[in-house]
Amino acid sequence: MDEVISFSYGLLQRQINSPVAIVLINLGAFLLAEKLFNRMGRKGWLHPLFSTSLLVFLVIRCSPLEPDMYTRHSELLKMLLAPFTVSLAVPLSRQLHTLRQLAGPLMCSLLIGGFLAAFIGMGMALATGGSRDVVLSISTKAVTTAVALVMGEQYGAIIPLVAAVVIISGVYGSLVGPVLCRKFGVTDPRAIGFAMGVNAHAGGTARAFELDLTMGVYSSLGMCLCAIYMPLLMPWLISLLL
């Protein structure tokens, strides 16, 4: 009996560390998480990425899957990040006419809003004793995850923290953003949408589309523009603050 167990444990150990098995674990966990998310009524705090990460972490903890092997074979997904980011050009190109009509107000709020998003976040972290690499990981909080990860790597930030900060900011911002905006007298869906896109990127855009079509369009515009603007601003802001 013991032999059977040790044999099957060895088999599992060999097979679960293979690249394909790891892709299966990633995608399978995401599929389950999405099913759960839909079944529970698409609540923001149950973002599929959170439950997926927890599930994958549990698999790593409770099976012979080694964290190093997991990281190494997940490179495949990381490689796809760049072409998937480029695909955002398609919706952006469709909305470019909106930008042309309202170029002045939109560009102005992008320049100031994007700066504020990074500056307030980094400033608060610095003021409460954030270390250099933590503040660097916070610097990309207003950029959609795909671009934030690449920026984080350039600046030497802590990559998992970059991902977590971006995603949690996005989900939280999209939950409280619309309510707070109305409380402070903002009723224009264009203004709420754009602010959501700049500060809460993908999470904000998904939520904005649920609330109002115009809000969604402006949110995705804000998100895409921020992905272009922040990499230009950030080296300067980092040298200013750190």
Added chain:
Amino acid sequence: MSSGALSGIVTLLFFTVLGDLLSDVLSLPVPGSVMGLILLVIYLQLSGGVSESLDKVSQFCIRYLAVLFIPGCVGIFFLSDLLLQQWLPITLAMLVATPVSLVLTAVLLQWLLKRFAGGENHHG
């Protein structure tokens, strides 16, 4: 994805590589993927439309973009020491700074839009 997906995939890969190349040659602070995005927008504006294949592929990519973030997110569970030490700056930056700058941006844009529309009426 249908059989027509290939040309969309090739377009995306082409602009990704082109963006990386440009970012590398000019040593820009902007990541190659963002340069690729800008180049593709310019191309789409000049060529006057999105092909059906590219449209399908990009819809697929945007729909499943989140899957690519899984490895990054899993890493957070291995950072518990850091999180225990630095929970305050991290939490403040995420949960306080985000709503503050979000509302400020929205207030600013609403004000600008009103002024902009008002200025236009004035001229008209």
